[in-house]
Amino acid sequence: MTHRKTKLQVKKLEEERDQALLDLERLLEALKVEVDPDSDEGDPDLVEREKVVALVHGLERKLESIEAALRQAQAGTYGICERCEKPINPDRLEILPEATLCVECKSLLERGARVSAVAA
Ligand SMILES: [Zn+2]
Numbered sequence: 754m755t756h757r758k759t760k761l762q763v764k765k766l767e768e769e770r771d772q773a774l775l776d777l778e779r780l781l782e783a784l785k786v787e788v789d790p791d792s793d794e795g796d797p798d799l800v801e802r803e804k805v806v807a808l809v810h811g812l813e814r815k816l817e818s819i820e821a822a823l824r825q826a827q828a829g830t831y832g833i834c835e836r837c838e839k840p841i842n843p844d845r846l847e848i849l850p851e852a853t854l855c856v857e858c859k860s861l862l863e864r865g866a867r868v869s870a871v872a873a
Pocket residue numbers: 834835836837838839854855856857858859
């Protein structure tokens with residue numbers, strides 16, 4: 754991968770990070786709204802809240818991946834799989850610039866035990 758290409762990906766990553774941070778802020782703001790503690794479990798507000806919490810967790814994972822990819826870019830190892838150290842398919846990076854694992858390792862980890870804290 755050329756240096757110029759990496760720069761482009763870094764820019765993309767930074768944009769994604771900024772967007773994710775904005776989304777996160779908005780979601781956390783939504784969570785601040787008081788929920789009636791006496792409400793039933795079937796309360797639509799509560800269901801909505803759980804959805805927002807799930808979204809927050811998803812975004813936090815995404816941010817972690819983006820930060821990891823940015824660290825890789827700084828170290829000059831962007832586009833290299835963290836696990837097997839083979840180059841990650843550029844097509845994959847095009848779709849998922851925060852990927853730090855190749856497709857094989859990613860699916861291996863997803864199928865296997867989720868013991869590892871590696872986020873990708
Ligand atoms: Zn790999």
